[in-house]
Amino acid sequence: MRLSRYFLPTLKEVPKEAEIASHRLMLRAGMIRQESAGIYSWLPLGYSVLKKIEIIVRREQDRAGFVEMLMPTIQPADLWRFSGRYDDYGKEMLRIQDRHQNEMLYGPTNEEMITNLFKATARSYRDVPKRLYHIQWKFRDELRPRFGVMRGREFLMKDAYSFDYDVAGARRSYYRQFIAYLRIFSSFGLKAIPMIADTGPIGGDLSHEFLVLANTGESSIFCDKALIGQSIPGDNIDYEREDLEELAKAWTGKYAATEEKHDPYQFESEVSPDHRLTARGIEVGHIFYFGSKYSEPMRAFLQTREKGQVPLQMGSYGIGISRLIGAIIEVFHDESGIIWPESVAPFHVGIINLKQGDTGVDSLCERLYAQCLSTGIEVLYDDTGERAGSKFKNMDLIGLPWQLIVGPNGLSSNLVEFKHRLTGAIELLSPESAINKLVHGR
Amino acid sequence: MRLSRYFLPTLKEVPKEAEIASHRLMLRAGMIRQESAGIYSWLPLGYSVLKKIEIIVRREQDRAGFVEMLMPTIQPADLWRFSGRYDDYGKEMLRIQDRHQNEMLYGPTNEEMITNLFKATARSYRDVPKRLYHIQWKFRDELRPRFGVMRGREFLMKDAYSFDYDVAGARRSYYRQFIAYLRIFSSFGLKAIPMIADTGPIGGDLSHEFLVLANTGESSIFCDKALIGQSIPGDNIDYEREDLEELAKAWTGKYAATEEKHDPYQFESEVSPDHRLTARGIEVGHIFYFGSKYSEPMRAFLQTREKGQVPLQMGSYGIGISRLIGAIIEVFHDESGIIWPESVAPFHVGIINLKQGDTGVDSLCERLYAQCLSTGIEVLYDDTGERAGSKFKNMDLIGLPWQLIVGPNGLSSNLVEFKHRLTGAIELLSPESAINKLVHGR
Numbered sequence: 001m002r003l004s005r006y007f008l009p010t011l012k013e014v015p016k017e018a019e020i021a022s023h024r025l026m027l028r029a030g031m032i033r034q035e036s037a038g039i040y041s042w043l044p045l046g047y048s049v050l051k052k053i054e055i056i057v058r059r060e061q062d063r064a065g066f067v068e069m070l071m072p073t074i075q076p077a078d079l080w081r082f083s084g085r086y087d088d089y090g091k092e093m094l095r096i097q098d099r100h101q102n103e104m105l106y107g108p109t110n111e112e113m114i115t116n117l118f119k120a121t122a123r124s125y126r127d128v129p130k131r132l133y134h135i136q137w138k139f140r141d142e143l144r145p146r147f148g149v150m151r152g153r154e155f156l157m158k159d160a161y162s163f164d165y166d167v168a169g170a171r172r173s174y175y176r177q178f179i180a181y182l183r184i185f186s187s188f189g190l191k192a193i194p195m196i197a198d199t200g201p202i203g204g205d206l207s208h209e210f211l212v213l214a215n216t217g218e219s220s221i222f223c224d225k226a227l228i229g230q231s232i233p234g235d236n237i238d239y240e241r242e243d244l245e246e247l248a249k250a251w252t253g254k255y256a257a258t259e260e261k262h263d264p265y266q267f268e269s270e271v272s273p274d275h276r277l278t279a280r281g282i283e284v285g286h287i288f289y290f291g292s293k294y295s296e297p298m299r300a301f302l303q304t305r306e307k308g309q310v311p312l313q314m315g316s317y318g319i320g321i322s323r324l325i326g327a328i329i330e331v332f333h334d335e336s337g338i339i340w341p342e343s344v345a346p347f348h349v350g351i352i353n354l355k356q357g358d359t360g361v362d363s364l365c366e367r368l369y370a371q372c373l374s375t376g377i378e379v380l381y382d383d384t385g386e387r388a389g390s391k392f393k394n395m396d397l398i399g400l401p402w403q404l405i406v407g408p409n410g411l412s413s414n415l416v417e418f419k420h421r422l423t424g425a426i427e428l429l430s431p432e433s434a435i436n437k438l439v440h441g442r
Numbered sequence: 443m444r445l446s447r448y449f450l451p452t453l454k455e456v457p458k459e460a461e462i463a464s465h466r467l468m469l470r471a472g473m474i475r476q477e478s479a480g481i482y483s484w485l486p487l488g489y490s491v492l493k494k495i496e497i498i499v500r501r502e503q504d505r506a507g508f509v510e511m512l513m514p515t516i517q518p519a520d521l522w523r524f525s526g527r528y529d530d531y532g533k534e535m536l537r538i539q540d541r542h543q544n545e546m547l548y549g550p551t552n553e554e555m556i557t558n559l560f561k562a563t564a565r566s567y568r569d570v571p572k573r574l575y576h577i578q579w580k581f582r583d584e585l586r587p588r589f590g591v592m593r594g595r596e597f598l599m600k601d602a603y604s605f606d607y608d609v610a611g612a613r614r615s616y617y618r619q620f621i622a623y624l625r626i627f628s629s630f631g632l633k634a635i636p637m638i639a640d641t642g643p644i645g646g647d648l649s650h651e652f653l654v655l656a657n658t659g660e661s662s663i664f665c666d667k668a669l670i671g672q673s674i675p676g677d678n679i680d681y682e683r684e685d686l687e688e689l690a691k692a693w694t695g696k697y698a699a700t701e702e703k704h705d706p707y708q709f710e711s712e713v714s715p716d717h718r719l720t721a722r723g724i725e726v727g728h729i730f731y732f733g734s735k736y737s738e739p740m741r742a743f744l745q746t747r748e749k750g751q752v753p754l755q756m757g758s759y760g761i762g763i764s765r766l767i768g769a770i771i772e773v774f775h776d777e778s779g780i781i782w783p784e785s786v787a788p789f790h791v792g793i794i795n796l797k798q799g800d801t802g803v804d805s806l807c808e809r810l811y812a813q814c815l816s817t818g819i820e821v822l823y824d825d826t827g828e829r830a831g832s833k834f835k836n837m838d839l840i841g842l843p844w845q846l847i848v849g850p851n852g853l854s855s856n857l858v859e860f861k862h863r864l865t866g867a868i869e870l871l872s873p874e875s876a877i878n879k880l881v882h883g884r
Contacts, residue, residue: 007509007572009563033559035514036546041559042512044574050512067449070484070492072477072596073515073579074536074548091541094516096548098595099533099583104478106516106538106548117475117483121451130449132486137515137579141541153540154514 001347002369003382007044009033010394020216022329023148025338029398031325038145038153045398046325048346050156053321054135056187056343057158064180064239066131066160071110071117073137077103079112082298092140094153106139111294111316114161118312119300125165128302128312131173133160135321150282150326160317165302167291170313174206174289175244177317179233181210181285182251184319186232188328189341192284193227194248195256206289211258211281214330221281223256224271282327289315338399339422347380349438350400354388354407364431365406368416371435396421404434443789444811445824449486451475452836462658464771465590467780471840473767480587480595487840488767490788492598495763496577498629498785499600506622506681508573508602513552513559515579519545521554524740534582536595548581553736553758556603560754561742567607570744570754573615575602577763592724592768602759607744609733612755616648616731617686619759621675623652623727624693626761628674630770631783634726635669636690637698648731653700653723656772663723665698666713724769731757780841781864789822791880792842796830796849806873807848810858813877838863846876 010030018024026032031046042050058068074096080086086093094106107113114132122128135158145153162173178194185192190212197209211221213228230250255270257263258281267276292311295301301309332339342348349372353365365381372379380400382391388407395403405417410428418427418434429437452472460466468474473488484492500510516538522528528535536548549555556574564570577600587595604615620636627634632654639651653663655670672692697712699705700723709718734753737743743751774781784790791814795807807823814821822842824833830849837845847859852870860869860876871879 001509005507005509005572007511007563007574033562035555035559036516036518036544039514039516041514041555044509044511047510047512047576065447067443067447067486068489069449069486070489072481072483074478074481074581074596076478094538094540096536096538098536099585102478113477113483117477120475121449130447132449134489139516143541154516 001380003380003384006380008394008398009043010397017146018148020147020150020326020330021333022150022326023146025329025333025397026148026326029338032149038142038151040149040152040154045346049325049340049344050322052344052346053188053324054158057135057184057319057321060180060184060187061133061158061160063237064131064176066133066162066176068134069132070134070136071107071113073106073139074104075107075110075113077105079116080105083112083115083294084297085112089140092142094139094141107136108138108140109157109316109318110134110136110159111161111314112298115294115298115300115312115314118161118163119295119298122163122300122312123303125302125304128163128165129169129173130163131160131176133158133317148326149322152322155320156322158319158321162315162317164313165304165310167313170289170291170315171206171245174287174315175248176239177287177315178208178248178251179237179239179244181287181317181319182232183237185210185212185284187343188324189343190284190328190331191228193221193223193256193281194251195221195223195258196261197258197286198260205291208252208287209258209283210285210287212284212327212331213279214282214327215280216330217280217282219281219283220259220262221257221277221279222262222267223277223279224254225275225277227251227254227256228277282330284324284327285317285319287315287317333399336393337397340399340401342401345378345401346398347378347400349377349379349402349404350395350398351379351381352388352391352395352403352405353381353383354391354405356383356385358408360411361406361408364411364416368404368406368431368435372438375435375439377438402438443822445822445826448822450836450840451485452839459588460590462589462592462772463775464592464768467771467775467839468590468768471780474591480584480593482591482594482596487788491767491782491786492764494786494788495630495766496600499577499626499761499763502622502626502629503575503600503602505679506573506618508575508604508618510576511574512576512578513549513555515548515581516546517549517552517555519547521558522547525554525557525736526739527554531582534584536581536583549578550580550582551599551758551760552576552578552601553603553756554740557736557740557742557754557756560603560605561737561740564605564742564754565745567744567746570605570607571611571615572605573602573618575600575759590768591764594764597762598764600761600763604757604759606755607746607752609755612731612733612757613648613687616729616757617690618681619729619757620650620690620693621679621681621686623729623759623761624674625679627652627654627726629785630766631785632726632770632773633670635663635665635698635723636693637663637665637700638703639700639728640702647733650694650729651700651725652727652729654726654769654773655721656724656769657722658772659722659724661723661725662701662704663699663719663721664704664709665719665721666696667717667719669693669696669698670719724772726766726769727759727761729757729759775841778835779839782841782843784843787820787843788840789820789842791819791821791844791846792837792840793821793823793846793848794830794833794837795823795825796833796847798825798827800850802853803848803850806853806858810846810848810873810877814880817877817881819880844880
């Protein structure tokens with residue numbers, strides 16, 4: 001992509017309302033723009049990251065045996081009256097009347113709708129297990145939206161739902177997501193720790209939230225340090241055959257709690273002093289096993305061989321996709337800007353033309369740009385007339401993993417600067433070696 | 443995908459409220475489910491088609507030089523007061539009050555928001571041309587939603603916007619989309635004809651709608667038959683260099699009009715009798731050049747060298763993505779069900795196991811299934827315990843382009859039935875030749 005054709009309205013001023021790094025950087029880097037309180041447009045750079053996260057989440061949900069579908073944003077209020085949750089959400093629920101005065105709402109989550117949908121199609125224990133997910137915009141009318149996409153009102157969420165006829169099956173579905181979540185967060189280079197959690201308005205009796213370690217996190221966390229280095233199940237994981245609950249014990253068997261659940265006595269008795277970690281964390285995912293909380297009131301029953309009609313055993317599993325971008329930036333940035341992990345970087349390399357209009361520099365840049373495109377390297381070419389200093393600053397700000405800096409000095413000795421955004425290290429390389437490194441040596 | 447793990451709640455009964463083929467078939471094939479009037483859940487089969495259409499639209503928008511972003515679904519009402527359109531939409535606009543009694547709405551389109559967003563970043567003629575698009579859910583509170591996804595209330599739309607500083611540039615942007623639209627619709631095997639159109643509530647003075655020929659279409663169309671066979675610009679189209687308005691003349695130079703714009707006298711004088719086509723059509727896309735209709739009232743101006751401050755010259759370009767699925771089905775179906783064009787088929791082949799539980803049949807099916815997966819053929823394997831007749835009916839109903847039918851009779855002579863859904867033709871092939879045909883011979 002040529003920057004001159006792209007739409008990247010970076011900001012020089014730090015907006016006053018932005019209190020945390022990710023919010024400031026997303027605004028400065030031209031990733032998002034606020035349209036009203038807690039409601040954002042995702043500009044091309046931000047949307048590109050959002051899509052990359054979606055792709056990884058989708059890949060891992062598919063791998064874990066969940067099937068994608070899509071529910072609408074607008075739901076009938078009556079659904080929520082059946083479940084008894086219509087009043088639970090209070091003013092956070094955006095309530096709407098349509099032209100016929102039907103009461104509707106903008107879905108903050110989808111347990112009711114999916115239960116209702118599923119019960120219309122399933123009659124017998126043979127119709128389960130089923131596991132579904134969708135990635136859809138949700139709305140929570142926060143009293144004071146803030147922290148940018150970390151606590152917005154309109155936000156993108158992956159929510160998955162599992163349907164089984166007994167507790168054992170439901171637990172197997174639950175631990176599929178437990179393992180899938182570990183894999184998802186580690187794909188972004190995040191260290192996410194699962195912690196026993198309260199179930200809040202979703203309900204149920206088994207729940208973990210996944211917290212990412214970050215100094216600016218909203219929650220205090222207390223855990224066994226060993227959880228940080230724990231190795232994550234690899235691509236060869238077999239969700240059908242392995243005992244996932246057993247596998248999860250490497251995490252669930254060690255102490256980890258947020259402030260609300262923290263028990264100092266247990267912490268000290270279970271965790272040796274040199275293993276006690278106290279830190280800040282950001283919640284990025286939450287999984288729930290809630291059994292028949294929705295299926296009983298909503299009359300979603302299955303016929304079984306031995307027990308007659310039983311209510312569906314359900315779980316739900318959420319990841320805040322838009323929020324996750326904030327969390328990734330909180331972890332990966334420095335004073336110059338964002339430092340994207342390769343897996344979600346909007347482009348892998350930025351080409352900086354230091355002397356736009358100079359025939360030699362222009363033509364080398366064009367050649368490098370064409371080579372990136374033809375070898376499948378995602379590239380942003382700064383072909384604008386801005387001065388060098390401003391190009392450097394912007395490229396650092398938007399945080400692409402690599403930079404190719406092309407100027408008249410290097411050109412005379414056939415060299416370009418190859419810069420690693422994370423370390424700041426710069427190598428002088430021939431254009432060919434630089435491309436080679438991008439293709440093979442990253 | 444194994445059908446036993448998929449979620450495909452097909453219906454035997456034709457729902458009463460479904461008046462047209464696409465609506466009936468989408469409900470019967472388990473593609474969608476109505477959640478409230480005109481609001482649908484997209485079940486896995488339907489969602490898979492929706493995603494494939496999105497991918498093709500995205501590819502062609504990128505190729506035409508438009509950059510993807512995403513605007514939110516909820517907009518502030520004030521934006522629409524600035525443009526003067528707040529009242530134009532009447533009751534079709536879903537108006538919402540948030541918890542602080544701010545007036546909001548669920549966006550039916552995005553001209554206001556993008557104009558406002560763009561004007562905050564662009565100052566000079568050097569900041570244009572810019573061309574942006576997004577694919578987002580919209581809402582129009584139709585008085586009587588009907589025809590399934592063809593006239594729903596919550597619907598998925600691709601809308602693009604172009605920004606130029608003069609009319610010549612704006613026309614070039616307009617004809618980029620004109621050509622891109624021809625390419626998009628032809629990717630789905632549709633014959634879409636561009637017709638001069640009224641601009642309606644969007645406004646402006648140059649506009650084409652694209653209509654797909656279908657007997658069940660809502661509009662009468664009158665055109666020169668030559669438009670049907672016109673060859674579409676290929677993948678080598680160069681949107682930067684070619685004179686696209688000139689290229690478009692192959693279409694714009696021939697008579698084509700919907701009922702509202704039809705002039706029988708002109709039709710008869712311009713089109714020879716054997717070239718006159720009168721038919722029915724479904725609108726699938728609409729493009730508008732509206733100049734400064736939004737930029738003037740919203741004060742979106744650019745500094746130019748010669749004319750001082752001038753208002754942005756804009757266009758907008760819509761495709762109803764969810765509606766398009768209805769149109770595709772209206773064109774591609776028979777009395778047994780849907781017949782997907784290969785480009786958007788949810789799977790390319792369905793494997794039918796005629797005797798689930800028979801060791802030989804099961805193991806051949808498993809082998810074919812594994813070969814499809816390893817060669818990248820998207821496959822749905824009916825591994826359920828349903829009887830053969832019901833499996834045949836369902837597979838025809840959901841309309842995958844190819845079927846592999848495996849039963850004990852064929853097995854004894856190492857043959858499977860290879861069925862083409864469109865023609866109904868069945869070949870008896872060895873399993874190896876069948877896979878070979880799927881990989882190479884389609």
